[in-house]
Amino acid sequence: VNIPASSxxxxxxSPVRPAPPLRELSVGLVGPxxxxxxxxxxxxxxxxxxxxxxxxDLRVRIVADSRRMWLDHENPSLAPDAPGTRTWYPxxxxxxxxxxxxxxxxxxxxxxxxxxxxxxxxxxxxxGLHVVTPNKLAISGPLERWHxxxxxxxxxxxxxYEATVGAGLPVVQTLRxxxxxxxxxxxxxxxxxxxLAWLFDGYDGRQPFSQRVRQAREMGYTEPDPRADLDxxxxxxxxxxxxxxxxxxxSLEDVHVQSLVPPELRELDLxxxxxxxxxxxxxxxxxxxxxxxxxxxLRHVGRLHADGRxxxxxxxxxxxxxxxxxxLSDNIVQFRTRRxxxxxxxxxxxxxxxxxxxxxxxxxxxxxxxxxxx
Amino acid sequence: VNIPASSxxxxxxSPVRPAPPLRELSVGLVGPxxxxxxxxxxxxxxxxxxxxxxxxDLRVRIVADSRRMWLDHENPSLAPDAPGTRTWYPxxxxxxxxxxxxxxxxxxxxxxxxxxxxxxxxxxxxxGLHVVTPNKLAISGPLERWHxxxxxxxxxxxxxYEATVGAGLPVVQTLRxxxxxxxxxxxxxxxxxxxLAWLFDGYDGRQPFSQRVRQAREMGYTEPDPRADLDxxxxxxxxxxxxxxxxxxxSLEDVHVQSLVPPELRELDLxxxxxxxxxxxxxxxxxxxxxxxxxxxLRHVGRLHADGRxxxxxxxxxxxxxxxxxxLSDNIVQFRTRRxxxxxxxxxxxxxxxxxxxxxxxxxxxxxxxxxxx
Numbered sequence: 001v002n003i004p005a006s007s008x009x010x011x012x013x014s015p016v017r018p019a020p021p022l023r024e025l026s027v028g029l030v031g032p033x034x035x036x037x038x039x040x041x042x043x044x045x046x047x048x049x050x051x052x053x054x055x056x057d058l059r060v061r062i063v064a065d066s067r068r069m070w071l072d073h074e075n076p077s078l079a080p081d082a083p084g085t086r087t088w089y090p091x092x093x094x095x096x097x098x099x100x101x102x103x104x105x106x107x108x109x110x111x112x113x114x115x116x117x118x119x120x121x122x123x124x125x126x127x128g129l130h131v132v133t134p135n136k137l138a139i140s141g142p143l144e145r146w147h148x149x150x151x152x153x154x155x156x157x158x159x160x161y162e163a164t165v166g167a168g169l170p171v172v173q174t175l176r177x178x179x180x181x182x183x184x185x186x187x188x189x190x191x192x193x194x195x196l197a198w199l200f201d202g203y204d205g206r207q208p209f210s211q212r213v214r215q216a217r218e219m220g221y222t223e224p225d226p227r228a229d230l231d232x233x234x235x236x237x238x239x240x241x242x243x244x245x246x247x248x249x250x251s252l253e254d255v256h257v258q259s260l261v262p263p264e265l266r267e268l269d270l271x272x273x274x275x276x277x278x279x280x281x282x283x284x285x286x287x288x289x290x291x292x293x294x295x296x297x298l299r300h301v302g303r304l305h306a307d308g309r310x311x312x313x314x315x316x317x318x319x320x321x322x323x324x325x326x327x328l329s330d331n332i333v334q335f336r337t338r339r340x341x342x343x344x345x346x347x348x349x350x351x352x353x354x355x356x357x358x359x360x361x362x363x364x365x366x367x368x369x370x371x372x373x374x
Numbered sequence: 375v376n377i378p379a380s381s382x383x384x385x386x387x388s389p390v391r392p393a394p395p396l397r398e399l400s401v402g403l404v405g406p407x408x409x410x411x412x413x414x415x416x417x418x419x420x421x422x423x424x425x426x427x428x429x430x431d432l433r434v435r436i437v438a439d440s441r442r443m444w445l446d447h448e449n450p451s452l453a454p455d456a457p458g459t460r461t462w463y464p465x466x467x468x469x470x471x472x473x474x475x476x477x478x479x480x481x482x483x484x485x486x487x488x489x490x491x492x493x494x495x496x497x498x499x500x501x502g503l504h505v506v507t508p509n510k511l512a513i514s515g516p517l518e519r520w521h522x523x524x525x526x527x528x529x530x531x532x533x534x535y536e537a538t539v540g541a542g543l544p545v546v547q548t549l550r551x552x553x554x555x556x557x558x559x560x561x562x563x564x565x566x567x568x569x570l571a572w573l574f575d576g577y578d579g580r581q582p583f584s585q586r587v588r589q590a591r592e593m594g595y596t597e598p599d600p601r602a603d604l605d606x607x608x609x610x611x612x613x614x615x616x617x618x619x620x621x622x623x624x625s626l627e628d629v630h631v632q633s634l635v636p637p638e639l640r641e642l643d644l645x646x647x648x649x650x651x652x653x654x655x656x657x658x659x660x661x662x663x664x665x666x667x668x669x670x671x672l673r674h675v676g677r678l679h680a681d682g683r684x685x686x687x688x689x690x691x692x693x694x695x696x697x698x699x700x701x702l703s704d705n706i707v708q709f710r711t712r713r714x715x716x717x718x719x720x721x722x723x724x725x726x727x728x729x730x731x732x733x734x735x736x737x738x739x740x741x742x743x744x745x746x747x748x
Contacts, residue, residue, distance in 0.1 A: 042555060042556050045556050046554070046555060046556040049556075050554070054554070168713070168719075169719060170544045170547070170548050170551070170721075173544070173547075174544050177544070177733075177737040177740070178733070180420070180424070180428070180737070180740055181416060181420065181733045181736040181737055181740070182416050182419050182420040182423075182733075182736075183733060322699070325696070325699055327717050328716065328717055329717075330717055339542070339729050339730055339733060340723055340724060340730070342702065342724070343701055343702055343703075343704055343723055343724050344723060345542075345543060345722075345723035345724075346720075346721070346722040346723055347544075347720070347721055347722075348719075348720040348721075348722070349714055349717055349718060349719035349720055350714060350716070350717050350719075355713050356713055356714070359551075359552070359555045359556075359557060359713060362554075362555040362556075363551040363554070363555055366551070366554055366555070367744075370741075370744065370745045371744045371745055
């Protein structure tokens with residue numbers, strides 16, 4: 001049917017709408033460690049431009065560590081020479097949540113590595129507190145708790161955890177966008193540990209591997225106990241997080257993980273383990289030599305398939321393999337989907353370190369701010 | 375100062391907040407070409423899951439091409455066999471904007487390649503209509519118009535254009551997050567044209583380059599006039615978009631562009647140009663041979679520096695250079711920033727095609743939806 005334009009009733013022009021007011025978000029930070037402190041510095045530095053350009057007022061109102069917390073301090077810097085005095089109270093997550101919840105736009109930022117904090121997510125979300133975190137424990141933890149957290153989001157409160165995978169790299173949001181726009185995940189594969197990427201990128205088989213581990217530990221690239229990197233569980237947690245993002249009910253125990261820690265080192269205390277770290281050397285030197293003889297390299301790879309299979313292992317890859325193209329501590333994440341079937345969508349770059357991790361948390365916080373109009 | 379917890383007044387627990395209502399967004403699409411049609415299909419397929427999972431009701435209410443438009447049809451599919459009849463009116467962007475603006479959560483999606491549509495952005499935004507687009511014309515167009523568009527966003531209406539660079543790849547949002555969280559851009563470099571990436575990825579110097587261009591054109595990889603790809607202006611527009619995202623006042627004429635189109639082909643009409651396309655062959659074969667003799671490859675690279683220098687050119691790169699690692703029509707975008715200084719943040723993958731471009735637009739629309747609570 002074709003109708004002339006003149007038959008449409010005239011529509012009055014919409015009036016100009018006024019600019020939105022400054023939105024306030026009240027931040028409560030749990031766990032002011034390396035990442036938490038980097039984040040506080042970034043928030044402080046960005047406060048004025050965010051007020052000016054995004055009409056957003058981000059105020060850090062509570063900071064709690066495992067022992068003590070302070071409330072309502074005007075200057076959130078934790079620098080020792082920051083002006084003003086601060087009143088400390090014993091740390092109490094009930095008080096933390098209740099007081100934050102009474103403030104406008106409450107957002108918990110969990111930079112702890114604490115199970116007891118992860119246990120609070122559901123009740124915080126139910127009460128309307130948003131949660132942003134680089135802490136993998138809740139997101140990759142027991143399925144029952146994860147479902148309770150999902151249910152708690154029915155309150156409209158938001159949960160964001162971009163920095164749990166690849167630190168500041170856009171990984172979780174990218175997968176979320178693919179799924180939400182109707183794409184179908186086929187697989188995710190990649191180098192998910194900056195530490196293990198660094199260890200194997202520079203490993204030539206001549207320097208003992210244990211010496212590389214010691215070197216990485218001294219530079220702060222590993223956890224204090226390097227077995228927490230070498231056992232592959234951290235990478236397995238990241239696969240669980242991505243699987244759940246894609247709608248799978250995956251749990252940590254479903255991931256097939258090949259640990260790099262020899263069985264005889266697993267039960268030792270840290271000092272004894274560090275004394276015997278050279279137990280790593282010979283098996284890895286043998287694998288490296290075998291790979292090199294075939295023109296291949298060793299890389300620590302995580303793989304997740306759409307059918308729920310997930311594995312973490314040291315793999316031998318051709319030197320020109322896409323997953324062998326990272327440098328230093330680069331993470332690489334490759335999504336294959338129905339739309340990205342021939343060539344994957346690939347994100348690569350430094351995937352660890354306080355500053356880039358804090359920036360990932362900060363970007364999540366801005367997403368929450370954008371969605372929460374006062 | 376340390377104070378016992380008992381001195382804190384008890385705070386009543388926050389009440390459980392109710393779930394948010396279904397939010398409605400009213401979409402008006404301009405330019406139902408390949409990308410627009412793919413988007414309509416994706417919106418239709420995702421409608422039920424978005425209602426269920428994101429409590430979001432995306433309704434396509436107006437579709438306009440350059441000649442005609444329809445209003446308020448229940449089934450937005452443009453498939454010839456879609457059920458129901460549709461009432462067509464002569465296309466009229468005033469009517470389009472006024473009617474859409476009277477609906478809840480109005481979003482214009484501009485999938486045209488039209489200057490006359492780009493001219494409307496400022497007035498639409500001023501009137502509170504959000505705008506989402508893969509059309510580069512407004513975002514990379516004259517600086518004065520771009521500033522007017524920026525000013526119009528003071529109304530609170532949102533403008534999103536992720537799909538203008540790298541189609542569905544997370545490029546614009548990634549840069550926006552870096553800047554908003556306080557990082558400083560040092561440079562962006564990459565392969566920004568899927569067409570040119572494809573042409574040079576498979577170019578071995580034996581097959582005449584013009585034959586590759588013809589082949590790409592037949593497969594729909596190039597614009598109908600392949601000079602629109604070969605002249606590099608499209609890549610220059612993408613650099614302008616990224617520069618402006620990083621806060622620079624860059625314009626198209628500031629970008630130093632080396633066109634691949636020989637001067638004698640520039641003024642010909644399309645048919646005459648296609649007849650003489652072999653004029654491309656000899657100079658490129660010579661450059662390819664010289665590069666190959668040095669173990670290098672040719673890649674079409676765009677570069678933007680923090681000081682505003684921007685260039686687009688065919689470059690000779692070592693075969694193991696990061697920008698030589700793409701396959702087929704992969705785009706590659708590398709951000710170097712203060713935080714990503716040693717190793718860049720890198721995004722790679724297919725950067726053209728109706729489906730992935732539509733998905734980039736769709737992801738933007740979801741971002742708008744998240745920020746617009748009814």
